[in-house]
Amino acid sequence: MTTPAPPTDRRRERHLAKRATIVAEAWTLARRDGLAAISLRDLADRVGLRQPSLYAYFDSKLALYDAMFADGNRQLIETVSALPEHDDPHEALVDLVEELTRFSAADTVRHQLLFQRTIPGFEPSEQSYAVAREFYAIGQERLAAAGVGEPGDLDLFTAIVSGLTHQQVANDPGGDRWVRLSRQAVEMYLAQIERKSPAQQSN
Amino acid sequence: MTTPAPPTDRRRERHLAKRATIVAEAWTLARRDGLAAISLRDLADRVGLRQPSLYAYFDSKLALYDAMFADGNRQLIETVSALPEHDDPHEALVDLVEELTRFSAADTVRHQLLFQRTIPGFEPSEQSYAVAREFYAIGQERLAAAGVGEPGDLDLFTAIVSGLTHQQVANDPGGDRWVRLSRQAVEMYLAQIERKSPAQQSN
DNA sequence: GTCTATACATCGATAGAC
DNA sequence: GTCTATCGATGTATAGAC
Structure with a gap:
């Protein structure tokens, strides 16, 4: 390659x-x-x-972008892996979302390369994309721990996270305007999941 | 200019x-x-x-992008203005969000120019940005009709909409995977608003 | 307004010597 | 692996004829 x-x-x-x-x-x-x-x-x-x-x-230049894409995703994995353990899966989810929003806010162009299709002709190679999938698997794990597994529920979650990060990057690059909404967003989301299919536990 | x-x-x-x-x-x-x-x-x-x-x-080329930016925002205003009237402000909000997600899905590069900062050096002129603000005002109006006005609540809403549209564009360009989640997303959002500050009416 | 002609700087990419 | 030299294409811009 x-x-x-x-x-x-x-x-x-x-x-x-x-x-x-x-x-x-x-x-x-x-x-x-x-x-x-x-x-x-x-x-x-x-x-x-x-x-x-x-x-x-x-x-080629596109191969450089590909290496940057893989690199950025490795930074992402490292960042979420460094998060402290949590007994409460709900709190763990809040931590994750806050950290992801901060991660995007910390580097606009990194967010751009990782989450937006913006460079004409660039598409991640299979190897680089594998790194991205690895991150996605981590997120899915955390969601599963909070009792979320339905495909549609996962899609709704990714929409919320991508919305928070995007707004943060686009409209308040240096700040924390949407970082501060992370907790509320997660609570809103979990309440919706609960409303749809009430679980037996709720400790 | x-x-x-x-x-x-x-x-x-x-x-x-x-x-x-x-x-x-x-x-x-x-x-x-x-x-x-x-x-x-x-x-x-x-x-x-x-x-x-x-x-x-x-x-210049940037002036061309600026004209495209204004044009895209005019298309956006036209699209949401063509939506049928609704007695129920909640339903009106669902319609709006669904339409916005469809609008983005219909043209990836238009979504890119309107909602992502992706062209190096490009910044909308005052005139073009005024068109964008006009659209934003329409959305704010619809939200107000549904009883939403707090700045933080507005930010949460823009995050949800931008998340749905972005995921739709990035991961299912031709389809409706996130369009279909619009209603649920709006209901989730309004439930959260209601939970925070219960209103007197709820007809 | 539109053209021809031209200029300049910059860019990604390649050939070939060492 | 690194270099020099060079290629074709690009955006940008201007001069000047019609």
């Missing part, structure tokens, strides 16, 4: 390290100029290379 | 008509290649002009 793997482990390690540096610098550039406005010449300069040399690490 | 208005009404009319044609063709191009991938040379070809002649209608 990107380039034939170098022969020795040493070389391979160096190669991957440099690749990571390039991706990190690409995020910086994207934050400054916009995601679609990343210039490969600028990027190369910032990592001590000439523009054509980038092609030793990425087959 | 764009070009000094032609002297006579006849000329002005022609000018505006051609401008509208260009904008319409720009939408077609955006749907085919992506919003950020519109080429002014392509666009000029499609309206029977040479590329420099486009500058008789738009000062």
Whole structure:
């Protein structure tokens, strides 16, 4: 996909390290100029290379976006994995939603790449998409712990989360206007689930 | 902003008509290649002009995006204005949300330009933004009719609508997976409002 | 208003030497 | 792997004829 793997482990390690540096610098550039406005010449300069040399690490600009997509999703997994354990699955869900809204608010272009289809021609590769699915599975787990499993209920939940994050990013980039609504949104959602099919427990 | 208005009404009319044609063709191009991938040379070809002649209608590419932004918002206002009247403000709200989700699903790039900040450097002009505010006012009116007025409650509502539309566009572009959830989402929302501050009436 | 012609800077991408 | 050199295409803009 990107380039034939170098022969020795040493070389391979160096190669991957440099690749990571390039991706990190690409995020910086994207934050400054916009995601679609990343210039490969600028990027190369910032990592001590000439523009054509980038092609030793990425087959194309879209391949760079793909690496950023995978990277952003790994950050997402790391972030939600670091959340403290909770006995109460409802509270755990509130924590999750608040954290996701903060995560998006913290980096507009990251949110843009991960959750919006905005770069013409870009579609995540199978490998990168697998990382995204891994995150989705974590969310699904938390929902299941709160007693939510119906497909339609899951869709409603993703809509709520995506709505909070999107509004936060679009209308209050630095702030917490929609972060503060996370708890209420989760309570509203769980009440709706409960209303539809009352569970036996409610401790 | 764009070009000094032609002297006579006849000329002005022609000018505006051609401008509208260009904008319409720009939408077609955006749907085919992506919003950020519109080429002014392509666009000029499609309206029977040479590329420099486009500058008789738009000062820059960003000015073209601005015209598209205003155009899309006018379509939005037209769409929600065409909704049938309703005695029940709750039902009117359901209709509105369903229609908004359908509207977004019907044209991904239009949704992208209207509701996501995706084009580097683009920011709506004051005039274009006024059209967007006009639409927002309509929505606010409908909400007020349903007894919703608190700022936080409005924010929660915009999050729900933006979530439904975004998920519909991103994960089921041609379909109605989230359109079908609109009614449930509105009922969930109104129940939450009612729970917070029970109203005197409930007819 | 529209054209031809032209200019400039920038861009992603490739060829080929080392 | 990295370089130089170069390609074709792009957006932007202007001059000047008609």
